[in-house]
Amino acid sequence: MKIKGRSRTSIWANEGRRTVTIIDQTLLPFALGELELTSAAQVGEAIRAMRVRGAPLIGVTAAYGVAMAMQLDSTDGNLQETCAALRTTRPTAVNLAWALDRMARLITRLPEPDRADAAWAWANAIAAEDVATNEAIGRNGLKLIEDLHQQHHRKINILTHCNAGWLAAVDWGTALAPIYAAHDAGMDVHVWVEETRPRNQGLLTAWELREHGVPHTYIVDNAGGYFMQQGDVDIVIVGADRVSRTGDVANKIGTYLKALAARDNGIPFYAAVPSSTIDWQLHDAMKEIDIEERSADEIRMLRGQSSEGLTRDFRLLDDASAVANPGFDITPARLVTGIITEAGIAAPDGLAALFHKN
Ligand code: MRU
Numbered sequence: 001m002k003i004k005g006r007s008r009t010s011i012w013a014n015e016g017r018r019t020v021t022i023i024d025q026t027l028l029p030f031a032l033g034e035l036e037l038t039s040a041a042q043v044g045e046a047i048r049a050m051r052v053r054g055a056p057l058i059g060v061t062a063a064y065g066v067a068m069a070m071q072l073d074s075t076d077g078n079l080q081e082t083c084a085a086l087r088t089t090r091p092t093a094v095n096l097a098w099a100l101d102r103m104a105r106l107i108t109r110l111p112e113p114d115r116a117d118a119a120w121a122w123a124n125a126i127a128a129e130d131v132a133t134n135e136a137i138g139r140n141g142l143k144l145i146e147d148l149h150q151q152h153h154r155k156i157n158i159l160t161h162c163n164a165g166w167l168a169a170v171d172w173g174t175a176l177a178p179i180y181a182a183h184d185a186g187m188d189v190h191v192w193v194e195e196t197r198p199r200n201q202g203l204l205t206a207w208e209l210r211e212h213g214v215p216h217t218y219i220v221d222n223a224g225g226y227f228m229q230q231g232d233v234d235i236v237i238v239g240a241d242r243v244s245r246t247g248d249v250a251n252k253i254g255t256y257l258k259a260l261a262a263r264d265n266g267i268p269f270y271a272a273v274p275s276s277t278i279d280w281q282l283h284d285a286m287k288e289i290d291i292e293e294r295s296a297d298e299i300r301m302l303r304g305q306s307s308e309g310l311t312r313d314f315r316l317l318d319d320a321s322a323v324a325n326p327g328f329d330i331t332p333a334r335l336v337t338g339i340i341t342e343a344g345i346a347a348p349d350g351l352a353a354l355f356h357k358n
Contacts, residue, residue, distance in 0.1 A: 001172065001208065001212050003032070010022065010023050010166060011057065017038070019068065021035065021036045022051060022061065025204060026051050028167075039069075043068065047062065047090055053167075055096075055168070055239065055241045056170070056274055057169050057170065059099035060169075063123040066079070066086070069082040074112045074116055083103070093242065094278075095274075098276045103119065106118065130171075131169075136342035137172070141272055148234050157234050158189060158233075159228070160205060162254075165204070173239070174239040180214070190216065192233060193217065195219065195220050196252055198294075221257075228265040233262075235269075238269075239271065240272075240273045241328055242289055244282040247346075248285035249336055250331075252327070262335070269336055271339050275342060293326055
């Protein structure tokens with residue numbers, strides 16, 4: 001997608017050095033900074049500190065982390081150690097485990113001298129696949145927006161939560177991919193961007209949309225239901241960190257409340273996900289998905305810009321009150337209209353058939 005008219009991705013490989021450069025998302029939207037990651041340890045830190053974030057991007061970055069580790073020591077021991085360390089960085093997005101398992105499976109098949117080159121090539125392939133997958137999600141989701149346009153003959157209003165745009169993937173994003181596709185095709189779309197406390201990933205969504213020229217309005221999380229009641233939302237599209245085979249959707253905290261409000265107002269609610277986000281092993285999403293409990297400081301503090309233009313952390317709440325900070329919630333399949341994937345759109349209970357899973 002574009003920044004100031006120039007095509008950019010959230011991560012790119014430095015082929016000669018076999019390192020990657022990322023957009024450091026902890027600096028956005030106040031500054032656009034790049035950071036070169038040169039080791040698996042730095043990759044782990046970047047994922048943990050949310051310099052890279054969003055399920056698909058976490059997976060891609062971890063794959064590069066494994067590839068970097070293989071450049072130094074391609075033994076089974078180092079492979080296992082690296083994968084184990086990276087696996088614990090963020091627990092909820094299944095794309096992380098998916099990418100690590102895929103890398104480990106491929107690497108262990110090879111003799112040690114061949115592993116460094118192959119691992120690098122596979123990490124590049126995972127990154128390229130992410131772009132193609134998300135572009136396909138965009139094409140498939142575009143049909144929903146086109147249908148709404150044909151139905152209403154006016155601007156289509158889409159509500160999204162958190163950031164599931166190109167910053168959360170290598171390019172395109174998932175929830176925002178159909179929106180970019182519609183905008184690029186000349187359709188009149190407008191996006192309600194929810195703030196998404198406590199990390200305010202809505203700021204990233206607003207920044208992305210602004211840079212690409214997509215009309216949008218930033219709202220606090222609590223306003224989403226109000227705009228649905230006003231008839232100002234035609235469709236809700238969110239991303240996901242893990243989806244069960246029966247269509248339960250784990251996504252950023254607050255997603256469940258949007259799905260409830262959408263159902264109450266007869267508004268279609270879709271999750272847009274690559275197949276790497278579907279956890280085919282899950283039987284009971286409510287019990288089995290590990291919901292990340294994040295630092296209390298994310299709630300006690302707020303990052304913003306001072307009147308001098310400096311990025312600062314401000315305190316909202318002292319230590320006298322306890323805080324709880326679950327990073328994600330689970331929207332049960334019964335509240336989900338459909339799942340937009342690279343292979344097409346399925347009803348929540350139609351995912352297994354779409355991907356030919358028994
Ligand atoms: O905690 P984050 O910012 O990594 O959470 C991101 C989300 O919840 C996204 O909606 C999800 O990962 C899908 S990103 C395409």
